[in-house]
Amino acid sequence: MSKILVIAEHLDGxxxxxxxxxxxxxxAVKPESIDVLVLAAYTGALATEAAKIEGVNRVLTVxxxxxxxxxxxxxxxxxxxxxxxxSHVFAPxxxxxxxxxxxxxxxLGVAQVSDxxxxxxxxxxxxxxxxxxxxxxxEAEPTHTVVATVRTASWxxxxxxxxxxxxxxxxxxxxxxxxxxxxxxxSGKSDRPDLQSAGKVVSGGRGVGSKENFDIxxxxxxxxxxxxxxxxxxxxxxxVPSDLQVGQTGKIIAxxxxxxxxxxxxxxxxxxxxxxxxxxxxxxxSEAPIFEVADFGLVGDLFKLIPELEQALD
Amino acid sequence: xxILVGYKRVVDYNVRIQVKxxxxxxxxxxVKLSANPFDDIALEExxxxxxxxxxxxxxxxxxGPADLTAHLRNGLAMGANRAIHVSTADAVQPLTAAxxxxxxxxKEQPGLVILGKQAIDDDANQTGxxxxxxxxxxxxxxxxxxxxxxxxxxxxxEVDAGLExxxxxxxxVVTTDLRLNEPRFIKLPDIMKAKSKPIDVVELASLxxxxxxxxxxxxxxxxxxxSKGVMxxxxxxxVAALRQKGLL
Ligand SMILES: Cc1cc2nc3c(=O)[nH]c(=O)nc-3n(C[C@H](O)[C@H](O)[C@H](O)COP(=O)(O)OP(=O)(O)OC[C@H]3O[C@@H](n4cnc5c(N)ncnc54)[C@H](O)[C@@H]3O)c2cc1C
Ligand SMILES: Cc1cc2nc3c(=O)[nH]c(=O)nc-3n(C[C@H](O)[C@H](O)[C@H](O)COP(=O)(O)OP(=O)(O)OC[C@H]3O[C@@H](n4cnc5c(N)ncnc54)[C@H](O)[C@@H]3O)c2cc1C
Numbered sequence: 001m002s003k004i005l006v007i008a009e010h011l012d013g014x015x016x017x018x019x020x021x022x023x024x025x026x027x028a029v030k031p032e033s034i035d036v037l038v039l040a041a042y043t044g045a046l047a048t049e050a051a052k053i054e055g056v057n058r059v060l061t062v063x064x065x066x067x068x069x070x071x072x073x074x075x076x077x078x079x080x081x082x083x084x085x086x087s088h089v090f091a092p093x094x095x096x097x098x099x100x101x102x103x104x105x106x107x108l109g110v111a112q113v114s115d116x117x118x119x120x121x122x123x124x125x126x127x128x129x130x131x132x133x134x135x136x137x138x139e140a141e142p143t144h145t146v147v148a149t150v151r152t153a154s155w156x157x158x159x160x161x162x163x164x165x166x167x168x169x170x171x172x173x174x175x176x177x178x179x180x181x182x183x184x185x186x187s188g189k190s191d192r193p194d195l196q197s198a199g200k201v202v203s204g205g206r207g208v209g210s211k212e213n214f215d216i217x218x219x220x221x222x223x224x225x226x227x228x229x230x231x232x233x234x235x236x237x238x239x240v241p242s243d244l245q246v247g248q249t250g251k252i253i254a255x256x257x258x259x260x261x262x263x264x265x266x267x268x269x270x271x272x273x274x275x276x277x278x279x280x281x282x283x284x285x286s287e288a289p290i291f292e293v294a295d296f297g298l299v300g301d302l303f304k305l306i307p308e309l310e311q312a313l314d
Numbered sequence: 315x316x317i318l319v320g321y322k323r324v325v326d327y328n329v330r331i332q333v334k335x336x337x338x339x340x341x342x343x344x345v346k347l348s349a350n351p352f353d354d355i356a357l358e359e360x361x362x363x364x365x366x367x368x369x370x371x372x373x374x375x376x377x378g379p380a381d382l383t384a385h386l387r388n389g390l391a392m393g394a395n396r397a398i399h400v401s402t403a404d405a406v407q408p409l410t411a412a413x414x415x416x417x418x419x420x421k422e423q424p425g426l427v428i429l430g431k432q433a434i435d436d437d438a439n440q441t442g443x444x445x446x447x448x449x450x451x452x453x454x455x456x457x458x459x460x461x462x463x464x465x466x467x468x469x470x471x472e473v474d475a476g477l478e479x480x481x482x483x484x485x486x487v488v489t490t491d492l493r494l495n496e497p498r499f500i501k502l503p504d505i506m507k508a509k510s511k512p513i514d515v516v517e518l519a520s521l522x523x524x525x526x527x528x529x530x531x532x533x534x535x536x537x538x539x540x541s542k543g544v545m546x547x548x549x550x551x552x553v554a555a556l557r558q559k560g561l562l
Contacts, residue, residue: 011475071480072443072446072453072455073446073452073453076447094474095455095456095471095472095473095474096473096474098439098443098455098456099443099453099455099456099473100443101443102408102439102440102441102442102443102444102447103443103444103446103447103453104447105409105440105444106409106412106443106444106445106447106448107447109409109526110409110528111407111408111409111526111527111528111529112408112409112438112440113529114437114438114439114440115437124532128437128537129340129435129436129437130325130331130340130434130435130437131331131434131437132537133330133331133333133340133536133537134331134333134340134534134535134536134537135534135535135536135537136531136533136534136535137531137532137533137534137535138529138530138531138532139529139530139531139532140528140529141528141529144528177450177452179451179452179482179483179486180452180453180480180481180482180483181480181481181482182478182480183468183479183480183481184478184479185473185475185476185477185478185479186476186477186478186479187475187476187477188476189475189476196474200561224562232492235493236492236493241476241477242458242472242476242477242491242493243472243473243474243475243476243477248434248437249431249432249491249492251474256561257556257561267330268327274537274540277561278556278559278561279540279543280552280556291542291545292542293540293542294542294543295543295544296543296544296545296546296552296555296556297543297544297545297546298545298546298548298549298552299545305549308548308549308550309549309552309553311549312549312550312552312553313553313562
């Protein structure tokens with residue numbers, strides 16, 4: 001029977017919702033048990049939060065000052081040690097999971113399955129390649145620990161609230177390297193919903209034209225209670241910070257509503273929104289490829305249409 | 315300092331990938347191949363460090379079939395001093411690529427290894443992290459800024475929460491994100507010059523690495539298609555449609 005260890009992701013003392021998505025993927029393996037591993041400087045509140053996630057059997061904590069920041073070189077040896085006895089180790093395919101998990105896999109001498117979209121069997125998974133233009137079925141070696149990252153857009157967050165899994169402190173006798181030091185995080189934190197988990201997202205592209213003009217996107221998003229995203233071209237041009245980029249090399253998201261405004265619809269951008277519920281495109285070019293995937297398309301100048309849209313919303 | 319750069323050849327990012335009808339792979343016959351965009355960025359960064367006097371030598375590494383030579387010549391034309399071609403007829407998976415790179419690291423003793431954060435064919439995003447683990451050295455992934463001084467690299471990383479900065483002791487592995495730099499174009503005279511630069515060919519089998527190709531790909535499928543929706547005539551109609559779907 002499978003036993004799965006899920007690595008919790010957290011920032012500033014709160015659990016990232018992607019953790020509960022990874023738990024959903026773990027549950028799809030139909031394992032005997034799912035344990036969540038919390039590595040932090042202070043694990044108390046994080047562990048309590050993780051214990052509430054439905055399907056979790058135990059929460060294991062490793063509390064060390066070195067775990068204050070998510071440094072892969074520091075976390076990976078601990079995860080590799082904690083993995084003993086588990087058939088699978090899962091983490092979300094966020095920049096956190098992408099950084100840490102291959103390092104864990106290499107320490108264990110096993111392959112990693114990146115971006116699990118679906119579970120076909122205990123060792124069989126589907127994952128995207130070529131910017132999502134092909135989906136492969138891969139079989140992991142049955143005698144190895146399966147190390148995998150979970151494509152969060154493919155999985156709902158496991159429900160939270162009713163569960164009350166036991167919390168156990170783990171002491172791992174692992175020497176940690178001092179060659180990597182955390183300096184700081186410059187965060188584009190705002191009061192807006194988080195791009196990765198928001199139900200609605202309004203994204204702007206190069207068509208928006210400037211950093212100042214991007215206000216029109218922020219205003220519309222606020223009106224809708226939506227998160228803000230952007231194309232790579234908009235980020236490269238300096239209109240918005242890089243953590244707003246949606247796409248193959250940015251964030252892969254699955255909101256119920258995605259509005260692409262002044263975005264042409266390059267394959268690398270579309271990769272990021274394949275799982276969106278409803279896609280709306282606003283573009284002045286009726287031939288723009290974004291209209292090929294949009295559920296609702298509106299052709300015209302965004303600077304004229306957005307104010308009209310806001311009016312229609314009132 | 316010597317810098318080792320991963321320089322992988324992939325299907326060009328402009329190619330629309332087609333899955334073979336029998337599900338055995340994607341169509342690669344006759345499609346345009348180019349350097350992985352992240353690897354062009356890796357090479358550019360290495361060249362800039364050399365131009366600043368922070369490195370003496372830049373070595374590009376390719377792991378792949380016999381016809382990889384022309385691709386490696388592009389890396390030399392861009393400015394690398396020499397190339398290492400690890401020759402194998404098979405496509406290798408990240409763990410094998412990392413083990414191969416580790417062998418080269420042992421021999422070449424670089425102060426820095428720069429790889430792409432992901433190769434745009436398999437999108438695995440693994441090799442750099444795996445190499446760092448096997449080498450027991452720091453990793454600074456998804457880099458958008460790299461500063462080298464006093465035997466350390468200060469690296470800004472593009473993470474989901476924003477821009478994270480870490481400091482790593484050298485030698486270390488850095489993987490590149492798109493905004494690290496804009497790679498230079500290759501100029502004609504450089505292509506001529508590159509012809510005399512050395513390419514060492516090493517048979518993968520001669521390196522004595524255990525294969526890490528533990529994943530079996532059993533089937534390829536085209537992704538589910540989103541169907542084209544409807545065009546609405548104005549903002550009011552759009553809002554009405556979204557309201558009807560319960561989205562507003
Ligand atoms: C390796 C690699 C990875 C990449 N990863 C990503 C990624 O993760 N995410 C991503 O987004 N891109 C990515 N790209 C870039 C991608 O190929 C495109 O270049 C990018 O998505 C284009 O952004 P855009 O649609 O905003 O700009 P453009 O393609 O320039 O489109 C702008 C659109 O705005 C419209 N427009 C202009 N003015 C107006 C107006 N007044 N009103 C209405 N419409 C207007 C135009 O008609 C046009 O369709 C990647 C590229 C590579 C090579
Ligand atoms: C035609 C074709 C068929 C394929 N068939 C299969 C298949 O059947 N099964 C399968 O599992 N995979 C297959 N692959 C994928 C191939 O094996 C991948 O290259 C491998 O899995 C590594 O993944 P990645 O390059 O995405 O690694 P990543 O970890 O995303 O690569 C990151 C970085 O590592 C470095 N790097 C990685 N590989 C190399 C290399 N070879 N040379 C130089 N630097 C490198 C580069 O700097 C790169 O930017 C195929 C690829 C092609 C082009």
